[in-house]
Amino acid sequence: MSGIHIDDVSRVFGDFTALEQVQLQVREGEFFSLLGPSGCGKTTLLNMIAGFLDPTTGRIMIGERDVTDLPPYRRGLGIVFQDYALFPHLTVFQNVAYGLKVRKLSKSEVKRRVDEALALVQLSSMAERRPHQLSGGQRQRVAIARALAIEPSVLLLDEPLSNLDAKLRKDMQTELKTIQRRTGITTILVTHDQEEALSLSDRIGILGHGRLQQVGTPLEVYRQPANRFVADFIGQVNLFRTEGVPFERVERYGRYYADDYETEAGTSLILETAAAPSETTGTFMLRPERIRIGDGGSTGINQVNAVIRHVSYAGDQVRLLVTLAGKGELIAVAPDPVFPVLPQAGDSVQLYWDAADVIPLPTEGV
Amino acid sequence: MARTSVVKRTNSFYWLLLTPSLLFLTAFLVVPFIMLIVLSFREVDSLLNVLPTYSLSHYTEVFTSGIYLNTIQSSLGVALLTTVICTLLAYPAAYLLVRTERPALRTLFYILLISPLLTSVVIRTFAWIVILAQNGLLNELLMNLHLIDKPLSMLWSMNAVVIAYVQVMLPFAVLPIATSMGEIQPKLRQASMSLGAGRVRTFFTVTLPLTLPGMLSGAAIVFSLAAGSYITPLLVGGRLQPLLPLAIYQQAVQVFNMPFAAALSVTLLIMVILVVLLLGWISKRWEARLRD
Numbered sequence: 001m002s003g004i005h006i007d008d009v010s011r012v013f014g015d016f017t018a019l020e021q022v023q024l025q026v027r028e029g030e031f032f033s034l035l036g037p038s039g040c041g042k043t044t045l046l047n048m049i050a051g052f053l054d055p056t057t058g059r060i061m062i063g064e065r066d067v068t069d070l071p072p073y074r075r076g077l078g079i080v081f082q083d084y085a086l087f088p089h090l091t092v093f094q095n096v097a098y099g100l101k102v103r104k105l106s107k108s109e110v111k112r113r114v115d116e117a118l119a120l121v122q123l124s125s126m127a128e129r130r131p132h133q134l135s136g137g138q139r140q141r142v143a144i145a146r147a148l149a150i151e152p153s154v155l156l157l158d159e160p161l162s163n164l165d166a167k168l169r170k171d172m173q174t175e176l177k178t179i180q181r182r183t184g185i186t187t188i189l190v191t192h193d194q195e196e197a198l199s200l201s202d203r204i205g206i207l208g209h210g211r212l213q214q215v216g217t218p219l220e221v222y223r224q225p226a227n228r229f230v231a232d233f234i235g236q237v238n239l240f241r242t243e244g245v246p247f248e249r250v251e252r253y254g255r256y257y258a259d260d261y262e263t264e265a266g267t268s269l270i271l272e273t274a275a276a277p278s279e280t281t282g283t284f285m286l287r288p289e290r291i292r293i294g295d296g297g298s299t300g301i302n303q304v305n306a307v308i309r310h311v312s313y314a315g316d317q318v319r320l321l322v323t324l325a326g327k328g329e330l331i332a333v334a335p336d337p338v339f340p341v342l343p344q345a346g347d348s349v350q351l352y353w354d355a356a357d358v359i360p361l362p363t364e365g366v
Numbered sequence: 367m368a369r370t371s372v373v374k375r376t377n378s379f380y381w382l383l384l385t386p387s388l389l390f391l392t393a394f395l396v397v398p399f400i401m402l403i404v405l406s407f408r409e410v411d412s413l414l415n416v417l418p419t420y421s422l423s424h425y426t427e428v429f430t431s432g433i434y435l436n437t438i439q440s441s442l443g444v445a446l447l448t449t450v451i452c453t454l455l456a457y458p459a460a461y462l463l464v465r466t467e468r469p470a471l472r473t474l475f476y477i478l479l480i481s482p483l484l485t486s487v488v489i490r491t492f493a494w495i496v497i498l499a500q501n502g503l504l505n506e507l508l509m510n511l512h513l514i515d516k517p518l519s520m521l522w523s524m525n526a527v528v529i530a531y532v533q534v535m536l537p538f539a540v541l542p543i544a545t546s547m548g549e550i551q552p553k554l555r556q557a558s559m560s561l562g563a564g565r566v567r568t569f570f571t572v573t574l575p576l577t578l579p580g581m582l583s584g585a586a587i588v589f590s591l592a593a594g595s596y597i598t599p600l601l602v603g604g605r606l607q608p609l610l611p612l613a614i615y616q617q618a619v620q621v622f623n624m625p626f627a628a629a630l631s632v633t634l635l636i637m638v639i640l641v642v643l644l645l646g647w648i649s650k651r652w653e654a655r656l657r658d
Binding site for chain 1 (some may be wrong): 551553554556557558559560561562563564567571572575576652655656
């Protein structure tokens with residue numbers, strides 16, 4: 001078990017910079033996710049950790065060892081590939097034994113460790129099958145067993161669940177987490193699925209435009225995104241752009257107000273925030289589930305009258321897309337029993353929210 | 367019901383389209399082939415006139431005379447040697463073809479690879495005579511470099527035959543291997559390396575097994591071409607080399623013993639068919655392991 005230290009790593013392809021000065025410390029035993037949209041550089045970073053790609057600048061350390069110049073077969077990492085990459089000509093047993101035979105272990109030792117790895121992923125009965133005789137989920141588990149059998153210092157997972165259907169993916173997520181807990185192995189998961197990253201990880205690194213935008217716990221990156229990119233990428237969000245709008249501090253309440261704040265479409269409302277906007281603040285964020293339905297008193301602050309444009313009912317929650325005086329838009333999410341009868345498009349609705357839920361975001365990093 | 371009749375109609379339409387080529391094949395391949403087999407069982411008198419009676423006498427002679435057994439053996443040997451050398455040389459070439467990323471460069475490699483097939487067999491073979499002869503290019507070069515004192519006798523030997531075979535048959539070995547190599551997911555090699563296997567081990571445990579079908583079909587083509595070629599061994603090996611095609615030519619054109627030439631031809635054909643079937647069987651068995 002060891003941590004990973006990515007020190008100022010950049011990668012340039014021709015005149016395209018895929019990754020720029022990434023500085024990252026993954027702790028020992030941690031479940032860490034690299035999350036980002038496609039093309040953000042997360043696969044590039046994974047390939048450099050694995051040794052399939054050389055960084056243009058910077059160093060990569062695994063534990064105390066500088067592996068920057070080591071070929072992939074000397075790094076001792078376990079990798080689970082997106083499409084599993086099982087050897088089609090070998091049985092499940094031989095696939096899992098592959099890395100052990102390379103290490104010239106005795107036959108009985110190979111057998112013991114393969115059995116152990118297959119038991120860990122609950123596939124002991126499938127040892128003599130070939131990959132084409134297995135379902136997607138089973139192949140996935142063989143791939144995990146194969147990667148773990150060599151007792152790697154670090155486990156790299158490259159979009160391991162993206163080829164599975166929704167239900168199976170949920171099961172495998174739980175299983176992955178259980179296996180990681182039980183083995184205590186430092187794990188890096190590369191994914192574009194924010195829900196997967198949020199529910200599995202100890203910490204998440206969000207990559208966008210070739211830069212590491214934020215590193216934090218799931219709670220931090222969701223509730224306190226470092227910038228607009230992160231806020232927009234993780235979950236759904238309402239953004240109020242406030243460049244040029246003067247904020248006034250009212251000492252009595254210790255709060256900040258933007259009078260006559262104009263939404264993007266030009267409707268004015270009074271926006272109240274509990275957090276001090278800094279000089280770099282260009283945007284405020286309001287999560288849809290923080291918006292409440294009702295009149296919220298008659299203060300006229302942080303409340304709007306809106307017209308519902310679209311209603312979608314997801315069982316556990318109702319999602320509303322509303323327009324403010326026919327111009328700006330907000331997304332609001334309410335838990336299921338809020339409405340006795342589902343509202344219809346065209347209905348009017350009153351919305352309000354707390355000043356504490358209006359979060360200032362710096363503009364940089366966009 | 368309506369559906370079956372449509373299928374039937376399209377089927378008969380395909381047969382109609384196939385008719386010209388089927389007729390051609392029947393007239394110029396199947397019929398002569400049957401005639402050849404029939405002829406191989408005809409007896410001959412002492413003046414080598416074909417008699418209306420049938421017997422196995424020619425086959426008995428082929429399989430009992432030391433000369434012809436030796437000919438069969440060396441024909442097999444030369445064809446096998448050519449196949450093995452071609453296959454060994456084909457792997458690096460196929461690797462280069464598959465690994466080349468620039469399309470222009472890859473096209474250039476393909477053209478280079480199939481260029482031996484673009485010249486006629488006679489011209490190509492004469493070129494080997496110019497290179498390998500006593501006063502040929504290779505001997506001159508070696509003498510000028512003072513590597514040898516006397517010119518080496520390279521032409522008119524089995525070695526010359528094998529060299530010339532390898533040159534022209536290499537593309538038939540490379541192309542199927544390159545095709546099956548191109549079908550291997552790059553992720554498999556990465557997986558192998560991540561498990562600790564270096565390049566050499568990855569080649570033998572992943573690339574080689576997965577290109578086996580391509581290798582075998584290439585080997586089948588090279589073997590049958592090498593066993594049946596006639597002009598190349600005649601020109602660079604000389605007409606006295608113990609090779610079945612040369613013996614057949616001798617019997618048919620010089621000795622004029624047509625039934626015996628026919629029996630030798632059938633023997634050669636069966637020999638090639640057996641080897642091709644064997645290779646095909648191994649390949650089928652292997653592929654069944656991968657996806658059944």
